Amino acid sequence: MNEVDFFQLKSWVEVPAHSDFPIQNLPYGIFSTDGTTARPGIAIGEHILDLQAVAKLGYFDELAIDIHVFDQEVLNPLIALGKPVWQALRKKLIELLSEGNPSLASKADQVLYKQAEATMHLPVQIGDYTDFYSSEEHASNVGVMFRGKDNALMPNWKHLPVAYHGRSSSIVVSGTDIHRPKGQVLPPGEEKPVFRSSKRMDFELEMAFITGSNTALGQSISTAEAEEHIFGMVVFNDWSARDIQRWEYVPLGPFLGKNFGSSISPWIVTLAALEPFRVKGPEQNPEVLPYLQYDGNKSFDIQLEVALQPQGAEETVICQSNFKYLYWNMAQQLAHHTVNGCNIRVGDMMASGTISGKQPDSFGSMLELSWGGKNTIHLQGGETRTFLEDYDTVIMRAHSSKFGLRIGFGEVKSQLLPAIKE
Structure with a gap:
């Protein structure tokens, strides 16, 4: 056709x-x-x-x-x-x-x-879940906040798709509420951590792809073969407790600040449906190693938005971004994931990492939108936020459009509940 x-x-x-x-x-x-x-x-x-x-x-x-x-x-x-x-x-x-x-x-x-x-x-039984860190704008923003402008990106970032292995058991479908997590936090100006519920709850605007095949241990997937192994995509909200994350992430990366919950949209949109919306991704410089090189357009023009809705109030769209901003595409992510011989299975989920653009209103997390809590996010009805409050609902939507045709993902919508008391 x-x-x-x-x-x-x-x-x-x-x-x-x-x-x-x-x-x-x-x-x-x-x-x-x-x-x-x-x-x-x-x-x-x-x-x-x-x-x-x-x-x-x-x-x-x-x-x-x-x-x-x-x-x-x-x-x-x-x-x-x-x-x-x-x-x-x-x-x-x-x-x-x-x-x-x-x-x-x-x-x-x-x-x-x-x-x-x-x-x-939940549409699939998720065996394994990997979260990438593939937006240059997001990685740079976080790097500036944590390490300063001169050390925003780590030396390896433009040479490989950085990722960590997450927790698949806490991935839930849209409509499932998430409780504020508890953990160790180092309060500002203190030398010793305390145990408490997170005071810096955040969302991360992401997309995720779902693998459609089993590979053998030792087998690698090339960038040319990658899309043969990708069934489709969902919208992905990677809930994050920024204060827990900041204290724990050195030296091995995210753990309790991330694994308490991630939410996905219920509908898996296939790559076949997204075919008309292929685009070229950002230019990659320096040149990547041969196994990460690819031909053709491997990104997709998918418009993204995040709305925040306090309890009993109207929603306010606080972020508008696009999947095409990602520096590392899905083919490169899957090729890098398997280049060492790591096997994949049907239903594995690979999230993109937060998708931010260059403009402040396209930043895909409250950490960036409020710049670490220094700036105020204004909502309809006069309320303000720097991070999420109890009973806030986060709504993420995604769609591609061209010549009057709209291919959408629906939404992933979840409410943040108070921490469960012991």
Whole structure:
């Protein structure tokens, strides 16, 4: 299908203007309704297409897909079938949902559910989680605050995608509340740490990709091969306790300041849906080593925003950024992750790190927006913030748009609750 035909596609399912989920998107998620078992679905307009129901009606028989992958409570078995199956299934879904095709439309009441009436679940079983640090603007901002302008970037930063291995068990789906964490903090001017709940709670605006294959121990993935192993992307909120993080991160990096919770959007948008939005990333200087070099456009124009909503108040958009600002792209991240022979598994999650732009209103964390608490962030209704307060809700959204077509991720929305008392 050429790009013109792709942009003109319409569905028999009503898709409101400015919806994140036109027929060109078709992101995957796991949903349940009225206490039913969680199962795979596709977002289309304001509805969810029940893949289990469609499979039982025989519409996927020609694809020779084991019908039991549509009975699972996670997408891992479906994803594990590989890219040729992803492509064939997407083609079939577009055919079934296209305007003028009455076959599935006549059974709409059997296969469609309203998103507003469904419960969304974590879409994949996440085996391992890696968090990169791939925005030059973010790394520079943090470096200036902590080490001064002359030492903003560490010597290795422009030679490799810096990352740390995080905690997969505390990654939760949008709508799951997060409690303020407790830990050791070194108060300003003090020589000894104290134990208390964090007073510098923050979000980090990130995207994450989900791997779609298993590799053998010792196998490396090249930048040219990387996208064969990437199923799709989600919006990722990497909650951060900055005061805990600052005390603990030397010499081995983040630990308790990060692992208490990360939130993701429920819908996985495939790379196929994002294909029209490919762009060139930032120029990399100095030249990277051969294994990190790549051909073509490996970044995507994905507009990002963060809104902050105090309890009982309106939301205020406090950040607008873009995925294309990342210095290190996903292909380079995956190539570096595996260059030493580290194996990956279906459902592994690789987060981008905070995505900041050059302008202050594009900084992807409150640490940057308030410049370490020195500047005030003004909200609608007259409230102000430097860091998050209890019962604040953080909402992140992402979408690509071109020639009137919008491919969106929905949102990841979570409320910060007070620390649990002992």
